[in-house]
Amino acid sequence: xxxxxxxxxxxxxxxxxxxxxxxxxxxxxxxxxxxxxxxxxxxxxxxxxxxxxxxxxxxxxxxxxxxxxxxxxxxxxxxxxxxxxxxxxxxxxxxxxxxxxxxxxxxxxxxxxxxxxxxxxxxxxxxxxxxxxxxxxxxxxxxxxxxxxxxxxxxxxxxxxxxxxxxxxxxxxxxxxxxxxxxxxxxxxxxxxxxxxxxxxxxxxxxxxxxxxxxxxxxxxxxxxxxxxxxxxxxxxxxxxxxxxxxxxxxxxxxxxxxxxxxxxxxxxxxxxxxxxxxxxxxxxxxxxxxxxxxxxxxxxxxxxxxxxxxxxxxxxxxxxxxxxxxxxxxxxxxxxxxxxxxxxxxxxxxxxxxxxxxxxxxxxxxxxxxxxxxxxxxxxxxxxxxxxxxxx
Numbered sequence: 001x002x003x004x005x006x007x008x009x010x011x012x013x014x015x016x017x018x019x020x021x022x023x024x025x026x027x028x029x030x031x032x033x034x035x036x037x038x039x040x041x042x043x044x045x046x047x048x049x050x051x052x053x054x055x056x057x058x059x060x061x062x063x064x065x066x067x068x069x070x071x072x073x074x075x076x077x078x079x080x081x082x083x084x085x086x087x088x089x090x091x092x093x094x095x096x097x098x099x100x101x102x103x104x105x106x107x108x109x110x111x112x113x114x115x116x117x118x119x120x121x122x123x124x125x126x127x128x129x130x131x132x133x134x135x136x137x138x139x140x141x142x143x144x145x146x147x148x149x150x151x152x153x154x155x156x157x158x159x160x161x162x163x164x165x166x167x168x169x170x171x172x173x174x175x176x177x178x179x180x181x182x183x184x185x186x187x188x189x190x191x192x193x194x195x196x197x198x199x200x201x202x203x204x205x206x207x208x209x210x211x212x213x214x215x216x217x218x219x220x221x222x223x224x225x226x227x228x229x230x231x232x233x234x235x236x237x238x239x240x241x242x243x244x245x246x247x248x249x250x251x252x253x254x255x256x257x258x259x260x261x262x263x264x265x266x267x268x269x270x271x272x273x274x275x276x277x278x279x280x281x282x283x284x285x286x287x288x289x290x291x292x293x294x295x296x297x298x299x300x301x302x303x304x305x306x307x308x309x310x311x312x313x314x315x316x317x318x319x320x321x322x323x324x325x326x327x328x329x330x331x332x333x334x335x336x337x338x339x340x341x342x343x344x345x346x347x348x349x350x351x352x353x354x355x356x357x358x359x360x361x362x363x364x365x366x367x368x369x370x371x372x373x374x375x376x377x378x379x380x381x382x383x384x385x386x387x388x389x390x391x392x393x
Contacts, residue, residue, distance in 0.1 A: 081207070
């Protein structure tokens with residue numbers, strides 16, 4: 001039974017691999033040129049540009065109240081962006097009110113302390129007078145005054161001495177306590193003055209003006225959003241730039257899986273989408289080492305490539321969209337086959353070759369590759385025929 005099953009499967013396999021030649025999609029191999037071209041999209045950007053940033057000397061985020069349209073021509077001193085002043089004006093008003101309250105507390109506390117100090121001084125002078133009076137009219141002669149009167153006079157002098165010591169302690173304690181109260185009010189005053197100065201500084205920095213003549217460009221954030229009225233920005237955040245139009249490069253974004261074989265100095269052909277009939281030349285200046293996402297909802301990651309145009313054109317404008325073709329590799333006089341004709345198993349790579357009237361597996365070794373073809377370095381020769389599709393089983 002097992003022998004019969006093996007015979008049936010062998011016959012089935014032979015019939016599958018022996019399909020008629022006219023029914024197989026065969027490709028005859030001939031020497032050709034294998035060119036690895038990469039298609040990419042990107043945009044122009046100015047190499048030299050003055051950045052426009054949100055004010056750094058403010059605390060907390062700010063909201064855009066007014067901004068000049070993108071691509072507007074600007075002159076030195078022109079208002080580019082103005083931020084909302086509501087929060088800063090409220091902070092300044094609250095700081096002014098708090099500062100006035102602290103100053104009133106200082107005045108009241110100073111008056112109160114002076115009055116208390118005057119009362120202590122008055123009590124001290126009164127004690128001194130009573131002490132002098134007691135010393136002056138003190139009579140210790142028992143023949144003139146009784147012993148009780150003499151004892152009473154001594155007790156009175158002792159009481160005045162204790163009272164004088166108490167008043168001295170009270171004065172010292174009052175000085176330390178009053179100084180602490182004044183220092184606390186001084187600290188509160190300094191805090192409110194700091195808040196007031198910050199508010200004044202923030203109000204003075206609510207307007208961003210153009211430093212020189214040029215064209216206004218805005219930067220998109222990580223979500224692809226550009227500045228607009230009502231948007232919240234943080235201190236120091238870059239909002240845009242005023243570029244120098246005399247020197248511009250091309251920034252291309254290439255899908256990570258397709259960025260194979262890229263190198264500096266490779267030739268690049270590109271077209272501006274606004275002028276598709278004009279083919280321009282350039283060369284790669286740099287290739288990014290780390291792939292990054294471009295848009296929030298796009299899961300693909302891109303390699304950034306910077307291209308220097310061979311010539312600067314009058315039609316160049318920062319932000320203009322570009323379509324480019326990069327020749328990453330070109331090998332002449334090789335046997336190249338489509339990637340769809342290459343198959344894999346545990347033993348390696350193979351193709352289905354037409355031999356002896358049927359399709360048979362042929363092991364191969366690959367060389368250079370492009371996005372669509374691969375070079376055959378071993379296993380096949382010119383004139384051999386291979387199938388683009390596996391045989392039907």
